[in-house]
Amino acid sequence: MIQRIKSAGRKTRELLLIGARHWLRIVLLMLFVYSGLPWVAPSLAKLGLLETADLIYTLYSPFCHQFAFRSPFVFGEQAFYPRGAADSGYITFEEFAETSEAFQAQFRHWSAVYYGNTSPSGRATDLQEFTVAQQIAARHFIGDETFGYKTSLCARDLAIYTMLFVGALIYSRYRWRIRPMPLWLYVFVGLGPVGLDGLSQLLSYPPFEFWPVRETIPAFRIITGGLFGLMSAWLGFPHIERSMQDLIDSLEPDAAETPN
Numbered sequence: 001m002i003q004r005i006k007s008a009g010r011k012t013r014e015l016l017l018i019g020a021r022h023w024l025r026i027v028l029l030m031l032f033v034y035s036g037l038p039w040v041a042p043s044l045a046k047l048g049l050l051e052t053a054d055l056i057y058t059l060y061s062p063f064c065h066q067f068a069f070r071s072p073f074v075f076g077e078q079a080f081y082p083r084g085a086a087d088s089g090y091i092t093f094e095e096f097a098e099t100s101e102a103f104q105a106q107f108r109h110w111s112a113v114y115y116g117n118t119s120p121s122g123r124a125t126d127l128q129e130f131t132v133a134q135q136i137a138a139r140h141f142i143g144d145e146t147f148g149y150k151t152s153l154c155a156r157d158l159a160i161y162t163m164l165f166v167g168a169l170i171y172s173r174y175r176w177r178i179r180p181m182p183l184w185l186y187v188f189v190g191l192g193p194v195g196l197d198g199l200s201q202l203l204s205y206p207p208f209e210f211w212p213v214r215e216t217i218p219a220f221r222i223i224t225g226g227l228f229g230l231m232s233a234w235l236g237f238p239h240i241e242r243s244m245q246d247l248i249d250s251l252e253p254d255a256a257e258t259p260n
Contacts, residue, residue, distance in 0.1 A: 076148020160226030167233025190231030
């Protein structure tokens, strides 16, 4: 029994050492997969493999609102379909949704679920009120032949995780030269833009409605998300490095402190 406990302890120690020594490679792989799969989903949908595509959309749904009017599209007429409130210069989501039977079907379904009928106040394309049925329909709508098919993460989330991956690549090359960025700089450059943008939108919708409905143009979503992702990498990875080195030292005191 004692031998089994010792053997289990050794195996656990070895696994921890492997994880601590190669943590950056593990993070790079996870970020590559997480930021890459959202582009696989619309490709599968385009090929008609809707069940497989739906699996990816479902896996990502707890982590992103997946609103069609805030997500990139591929294989369609536009890369983005912002709401009219964004005044983005794109043809609006409402205009496309009005002629999309796929979106109308989603709206009728969720209207029946939430209202008990298919004719709540407002048309399916009247998103100004942003009712529950409208939100859920825009979330579950993945696209059609005209729209193209959306990624399984919204534009801002894609930018965040893509730039986290880029930051990890940069850190893997210069890891022993990079120090954590100052926290005050992270607050102003990393958190500030994305926080102000998201909060200003949230407070424009019910139940707050402090000002007219505000929607950000896609470029600003990408920029603020990208800044947040890159600044988070700059702040976080050096601290993780130190923690992993401390773990290595505690498990193997004589371990050489060399790059992996």
